[in-house]
Amino acid sequence: MKVVREFLLLLGPKWRSTRRRGAGARGRAGRVLLLLGVGAAAWPFVYFTLVRFLHALRGVEDVGPLLAARLLALGLLIFLGILLLSNVIAALSSFFLARDLPAIRSTPVDGLSLYLARLSETLVSSSWMVALLLVPALAAYGRAYGVGPGFALVAIAGVVPFLVIPAAVGGALTLLLVRVFPARRSRDILAVIGLGSAALLVLVLRVLRPERLVNPESYRNLVDFLEALRGPTSTWLPSQWTADALIGALEGRFDPLTWLLLWTTAAGVTTLGAMLHQRLYAICFTRAQEGDENRLTRTAGWKGLEWFLTPLGIRRRELILKDVRSFFRDPTQWSQLIILAVLVVVYVYNMRALPVRAGTTISGYLTTLVLFLNLALTGFVLAAIAARFVFPAFSLEGRTLWLLRSSPVPASEILASKFWTGAVPLTGMALMLTIMTNFVLGVPRALFLLSLGSILCLSLAFTAQALAWGVFYPEFESENAAQIPTSVGGLLFMLGALGSLGFVVVAQGWALRGYLTSGLPGRAPRLATLEEIGLAFGITLGVALLTGVPAMKAAEQRIRIGARD
Amino acid sequence: MIELEALTKRYGDFLAVDRVSLTIGAGRIFGLLGPNGAGKTTTLRMIAGILEPDGGQVRIGGHDMAGEPMAARAVLGFVPDRPFVYEKLTGAELLRFTAGLHGISGPSLERRIDELLELWDLLPWRDQLVESYSHGMRQKLILSSALVHGPDVLVIDEPMVGLDPRSARLLKSLLRTYADRGGTVLVSTHTLELAEVLCDELAVMDRGRVAASGSLTDLRRAAETKDAGLEEIFLKITRGAADSEITAVLGNLA
Numbered sequence: 001m002k003v004v005r006e007f008l009l010l011l012g013p014k015w016r017s018t019r020r021r022g023a024g025a026r027g028r029a030g031r032v033l034l035l036l037g038v039g040a041a042a043w044p045f046v047y048f049t050l051v052r053f054l055h056a057l058r059g060v061e062d063v064g065p066l067l068a069a070r071l072l073a074l075g076l077l078i079f080l081g082i083l084l085l086s087n088v089i090a091a092l093s094s095f096f097l098a099r100d101l102p103a104i105r106s107t108p109v110d111g112l113s114l115y116l117a118r119l120s121e122t123l124v125s126s127s128w129m130v131a132l133l134l135v136p137a138l139a140a141y142g143r144a145y146g147v148g149p150g151f152a153l154v155a156i157a158g159v160v161p162f163l164v165i166p167a168a169v170g171g172a173l174t175l176l177l178v179r180v181f182p183a184r185r186s187r188d189i190l191a192v193i194g195l196g197s198a199a200l201l202v203l204v205l206r207v208l209r210p211e212r213l214v215n216p217e218s219y220r221n222l223v224d225f226l227e228a229l230r231g232p233t234s235t236w237l238p239s240q241w242t243a244d245a246l247i248g249a250l251e252g253r254f255d256p257l258t259w260l261l262l263w264t265t266a267a268g269v270t271t272l273g274a275m276l277h278q279r280l281y282a283i284c285f286t287r288a289q290e291g292d293e294n295r296l297t298r299t300a301g302w303k304g305l306e307w308f309l310t311p312l313g314i315r316r317r318e319l320i321l322k323d324v325r326s327f328f329r330d331p332t333q334w335s336q337l338i339i340l341a342v343l344v345v346v347y348v349y350n351m352r353a354l355p356v357r358a359g360t361t362i363s364g365y366l367t368t369l370v371l372f373l374n375l376a377l378t379g380f381v382l383a384a385i386a387a388r389f390v391f392p393a394f395s396l397e398g399r400t401l402w403l404l405r406s407s408p409v410p411a412s413e414i415l416a417s418k419f420w421t422g423a424v425p426l427t428g429m430a431l432m433l434t435i436m437t438n439f440v441l442g443v444p445r446a447l448f449l450l451s452l453g454s455i456l457c458l459s460l461a462f463t464a465q466a467l468a469w470g471v472f473y474p475e476f477e478s479e480n481a482a483q484i485p486t487s488v489g490g491l492l493f494m495l496g497a498l499g500s501l502g503f504v505v506v507a508q509g510w511a512l513r514g515y516l517t518s519g520l521p522g523r524a525p526r527l528a529t530l531e532e533i534g535l536a537f538g539i540t541l542g543v544a545l546l547t548g549v550p551a552m553k554a555a556e557q558r559i560r561i562g563a564r565d
Numbered sequence: 566m567i568e569l570e571a572l573t574k575r576y577g578d579f580l581a582v583d584r585v586s587l588t589i590g591a592g593r594i595f596g597l598l599g600p601n602g603a604g605k606t607t608t609l610r611m612i613a614g615i616l617e618p619d620g621g622q623v624r625i626g627g628h629d630m631a632g633e634p635m636a637a638r639a640v641l642g643f644v645p646d647r648p649f650v651y652e653k654l655t656g657a658e659l660l661r662f663t664a665g666l667h668g669i670s671g672p673s674l675e676r677r678i679d680e681l682l683e684l685w686d687l688l689p690w691r692d693q694l695v696e697s698y699s700h701g702m703r704q705k706l707i708l709s710s711a712l713v714h715g716p717d718v719l720v721i722d723e724p725m726v727g728l729d730p731r732s733a734r735l736l737k738s739l740l741r742t743y744a745d746r747g748g749t750v751l752v753s754t755h756t757l758e759l760a761e762v763l764c765d766e767l768a769v770m771d772r773g774r775v776a777a778s779g780s781l782t783d784l785r786r787a788a789e790t791k792d793a794g795l796e797e798i799f800l801k802i803t804r805g806a807a808d809s810e811i812t813a814v815l816g817n818l819a
Contacts, residue, residue, distance in 0.1 A: 408639040408666065
């Protein structure tokens with residue numbers, strides 16, 4: 001009873017702070033409406049796309065249902081990886097680095113209450129996005145399999161342990177990592193996590209080879225192909241148990257063993273985590289408080305960067321240097337770059353696996369369609385990266401903003417330095433990604449240049465938009481940079497960025513409609529004209545200017561008048 | 566020189582600073598006193614250009630903070646009440662950054678950084694990340710960052726927070742020397758002993774207003790006391806709790 005009372009008491013401040021932050025100056029009603037708006041836009045999209053796809057799949061005899069089950073297992077496997085990684089990072093923050101821990105540790109709170117409260121925090125902050133995405137996805141499965149609303153309860157019963165397991169495992173892993181590393185070496189811990197995840201992702205891709213599923217010719221015969229589909233992604237992973245349990249329920253079967261496995265594992269890892277916590281937490285917490293060896297020297301790299309930035313003037317150089325240093329010395333920031341690099345490699349690898357390169361099975365016409373898909377996907381990746389790394393830029397100034405505001409630095413200069421600190425790496429990565437994928441696809445030169453120009457415009461516009469939304473919706477109190485993009489402002493940015501991206505893709509399709517339809521049966525294929533390319537680029541440039549420039553102006557104004565708050 | 570003219574600030578319906586007017590001349594150390602919530606920090610943050618006032622004017626070294634903010638901030642060194650700085654910079658990098666915001670760089674800056682760090686015994690910590698500094702070390706680092714560009718005016722909110730006795734004494738003599746060389750110092754403090762020995766002039770704020778200002782003699786006159794210490798004057802002006810009330814509260818707690 002004491003544990004439950006303390007557990008609720010410990011969660012109270014977080015719950016109230018979250019509610020009050022949400023209520024904020026702009027009102028709770030506004031936030032609720034906004035979230036409903038986001039849900040209204042995203043959920044139907046996921047739901048209807050998946051329903052359509054699953055209906056089409058289930059129409060294919062023998063293979064269809066197997067593919068649907070495999071799709072769920074694969075999706076859950078990817079979610080499991082994401083959950084494990086984000087739980088480890090969140091646990092580091094909630095169990096060891098949170099500002100309220102010294103005060104809580106000085107009170108006679110039971111260790112189990114603290115463990116359960118921090119585990120719940122870790123779970124919620126790491127899993128809410130996955131949980132939200134699973135709602136329309138599982139609803140679509142329910143609809144496609146024609147089951148009633150009762151499936152919602154079954155889905156909850158399947159998803160809850162699926163979320164609890166990576167949280168408990170992540171918490172325990174973090175505890176062991178802090179135990180192994182001799183001091184406050186979160187830098188090293190996160191490097192290990194990042195590299196470990198990267199290796200895991202590469203391994204999973206190499207072992208599963210998902211591209212083979214869309215290329216049945218790579219199997220010796222149909223029996224092999226069906227066997228590959230029937231086989232589980234891995235018998236030992238909770239994602240497979242959840243998928244089996246849910247597919248069983250959808251097909252009207254009840255497999256008690258799968259459910260038992262799922263729930264007992266969740267209970268087991270939580271209990272083991274609690275025991276580990278009881279045994280190791282005190283010593284690990286003490287170690288986490290010890291100072292790291294933080295002596296730093298001006299290496300040749302930093303000196304080179306200082307020299308490189310000198311033409312920008314002293315003020316801008318120092319502002320950019322400060323941001324770059326803070327970024328690379330904060331493991332919660334740079335460790336995610338490793339994951340990002342792996343995702344980029346996987347993306348290019350997948351492009352290579354597509355059978356659409358010039359001179360292969362499908363004509364250049366399909367290459368053009370893939371080019372559009374590539375623009376949309378690269379744009380989406382760019383928006384996500386801008387949300388993660390550019391949107392928090394202003395929030396991270398937080399409590400140190402007094403230094404900038406009491407110095408003779410105009411708001412435009414602060415904003416410009418943050419813009420270029422974000423825009424240069426983002427644009428560089430976007431151009432690299434586009435060049436690599438276009439090269440792999442064998443795209444004609446004119447379209448190659450159009451996609452390069454488009455992605456350049458989009459990355460600059462997204463940087464400006466992310467920065468501006470970050471200025472209007474700062475999260476100064478956030479303890480973890482990775483959590484800042486999950487705020488209302490982050491969601492608004494993503495909506496705006498994806499809206500402008502959608503507009504660009506559709507408008508480019510319209511501008512190139514003559515060329516696109518020339519590849520249809522019965523027409524003479526031709527290359528895109530210079531006018532068509534020019535019009536498509538003009539529209540993209542216009543969208544970038546119309547969304548980026550006013551955003552920057554508004555943000556500058558906001559920083560200037562922000563001093564009134 | 567710092568000139569405040571009818572400076573006013575509201576937070577919603579709450580009037581935090583109510584038409585405060587003060588003039589602090591060059592070569593003077595001015596102490597701003599007052600109970601918690603009196604409006605001292607808000608006043609100082611408006612002087613530093615961090616908050617915009619709802620009414621009135623701030624002039625630093627003759628530059629209007631609203632009309633010429635960059636010129637006014639260029640001659641100002643500010644130390645906030647809480648020493649929040651960039652955790653991921655080293656001490657030397659932070660000072661280089663602050664100087665950079667004022668457009669200063671080069672070998673002479675490096676010498677100045679070393680001098681300031683030496684002064685506060687921070688030289689061994691020069692290349693350590695600020696996140697490993699103690700509270701007092703951060704305070705010393707922020708004091709250094711306020712001085713690194715050689716300002717004409719120093720505005721310090723609670724200067725002694727976290728400082729050990731040696732550093733506190735060093736700061737007192739540093740501020741005295743700074744003022745004797747023509748600098749203007751405005752400090753907000755709850756340490757009445759410090760205000761009594763260090764400040765040439767004082768103002769007591771209460772509920773957003775200047776309740777009394779001038780030399781210690783002027784304040785004694787305002788409080789209608791003879792030979793009283795600053796603590797007694799302060800309590801009288803701000804209607805502080807009497808000893809009997811304090812004893813009663815402590816009795817309930819025991």
